[in-house]
Amino acid sequence: xxxxxxxxxxxxxxxxxxxxxxxxxxxxxxxxxxxxxxxxxxxxxxxxxxxxxxxxxxxxxxxxxxxxxxxxxxxxxxxxxxxxxxxxxxxxxxxxxxxxxxxxxxxxxxxxxxxxxxxxxxxxxxxx
Amino acid sequence: xxxxxxxxxxxxxxxxxxxxxxxxxxxxxxxxxxxxxxxxxxxxxxxxxxxxxxxxxxxxxxxxxxxxxxxxxxxxxxxxxxxxxxxxxxxxxxxxxxxxxxxxxxxxxxxxxxxxxxxxxxxxxxxxxxxxxxxxxxxxxxxxxxxxxxxxxxxxxxxxxxxxxxxxxxxxxxxxxxxxxxxxxxxxxxxxxxxxxxxxxxxxxxxxxxxxxxxxxxxxxxxxxxxxxxxxxxxxxxxxxxxxxxxxxxxxxxxxxxxxxxxxxxxxxxxx
Numbered sequence: 001x002x003x004x005x006x007x008x009x010x011x012x013x014x015x016x017x018x019x020x021x022x023x024x025x026x027x028x029x030x031x032x033x034x035x036x037x038x039x040x041x042x043x044x045x046x047x048x049x050x051x052x053x054x055x056x057x058x059x060x061x062x063x064x065x066x067x068x069x070x071x072x073x074x075x076x077x078x079x080x081x082x083x084x085x086x087x088x089x090x091x092x093x094x095x096x097x098x099x100x101x102x103x104x105x106x107x108x109x110x111x112x113x114x115x116x117x118x119x120x121x122x123x124x125x126x127x128x
Numbered sequence: 129x130x131x132x133x134x135x136x137x138x139x140x141x142x143x144x145x146x147x148x149x150x151x152x153x154x155x156x157x158x159x160x161x162x163x164x165x166x167x168x169x170x171x172x173x174x175x176x177x178x179x180x181x182x183x184x185x186x187x188x189x190x191x192x193x194x195x196x197x198x199x200x201x202x203x204x205x206x207x208x209x210x211x212x213x214x215x216x217x218x219x220x221x222x223x224x225x226x227x228x229x230x231x232x233x234x235x236x237x238x239x240x241x242x243x244x245x246x247x248x249x250x251x252x253x254x255x256x257x258x259x260x261x262x263x264x265x266x267x268x269x270x271x272x273x274x275x276x277x278x279x280x281x282x283x284x285x286x287x288x289x290x291x292x293x294x295x296x297x298x299x300x301x302x303x304x305x306x307x308x309x310x311x312x313x314x315x316x317x318x319x320x321x322x323x324x325x326x327x328x329x330x331x332x333x334x335x336x337x338x339x340x341x342x343x344x345x346x347x348x349x350x351x352x353x354x355x356x357x358x359x360x361x362x363x364x365x366x367x368x369x370x371x372x373x374x375x376x377x378x379x380x381x382x383x384x385x386x387x388x389x390x391x392x393x394x395x396x397x398x399x400x
Contacts, residue, residue: 013311013312016311
């Protein structure tokens with residue numbers, strides 16, 4: 001796993017963006033950009049260079065699940081691994097996210113260890 | 129309206145119903161069909177009135193509760209420090225938005241402190257790295273100078289102890305950082321309640337508009353299909369107008385306040 005990869009963190013709560021960013025930095029990832037919902041995330045993704053997307057589900061304007069579908073339907077972006085970090089914990093929601101092509105799913109509140117484990121797993125699977 | 133008043137109202141309605149039912153049986157027994165039908169009509173109207181009254185009272189109560197909530201919180205001394213800020217907030221939804229803002233600001237302050245502390249920890253860590261270099265130098269020297277052996281071992285022991293507690297400190301600071309995620313979860317819950325409060329009031333006001341129309345039409349039996357059709361249209365058009373309500377929640381205080389006044393005016397004009 002390349003620690004210099006560019007990561008986009010999408011969440012409408014600035015507190016949560018900061019927490020995820022700090023935890024990522026702790027894991028050695030320092031190249032992080034932010035967006036506050038799907039609508040502002042898309043142009044950043046389209047401008048290129050994003051290697052990994054971490055997104056919340058429940059956000060104004062464009063939700064995380066819509067962003068996920070957008071990315072998977074865009075030939076330029078569909079290869080980007082996506083980790084969902086969300087308070088949405090219903091079975092059917094997790095299934096919907098899986099069907100839409102999410103690579104990992106973390107339910108808030110979460111721990112630093114869970115974040116590390118899911119990221120490791122995503123990139124192990126991609127390389128394997 | 130107190131529970132007692134509601135009880136008395138219902139009681140009166142039931143009494144009236146009993147009375148008229150008895151009259152109806154009497155009229156039917158006497159074969160006075162025309163008068164009997166008129167009584168049925170009156171009963172129907174009574175039911176309308178009672179329902180309309182209940183809905184109106186409920187709407188007024190909810191509206192007053194929402195307005196009252198704002199006043200209650202403003203008057204508490206607990207929030208003395210923030211009073212200036214609070215005075216400018218006009219309604220309950222804005223107040224809940226303020227709770228989100230307040231917790232968010234405080235979560236950021238905590239994260240600021242954690243960031244600062246983590247930087248200090250990494251500075252101390254760098255200090256330890258430099259000391260480790262010194263120990264390595266000492267290690268090289270002690271080969272030529274055996275009398276440095278005791279000093280070398282002492283230095284090693286101190287360095288190890290501190291690196292363990294530094295790692296522990298770092299972990300605890302990360303714990304404090306992660307604990308701030310409550311703000312995201314409480315914020316989402318509060319946002320939903322804000323939406324709910326706005327929706328309930330909108331729906332009740334919409335219901336009042338429909339009920340007022342039904343009431344104005346009274347018990348006229350003519351063309352019932354047309355009437356119900358136009359009621360539905362009325363309900364739809366009110367619903368469409370009110371769909372904008374939740375979107376401006378907490379964002380535009382002027383508009384929210386005027387909506388509150390509109391609700392007041394409408395309820396008053398309908399006699400509630």
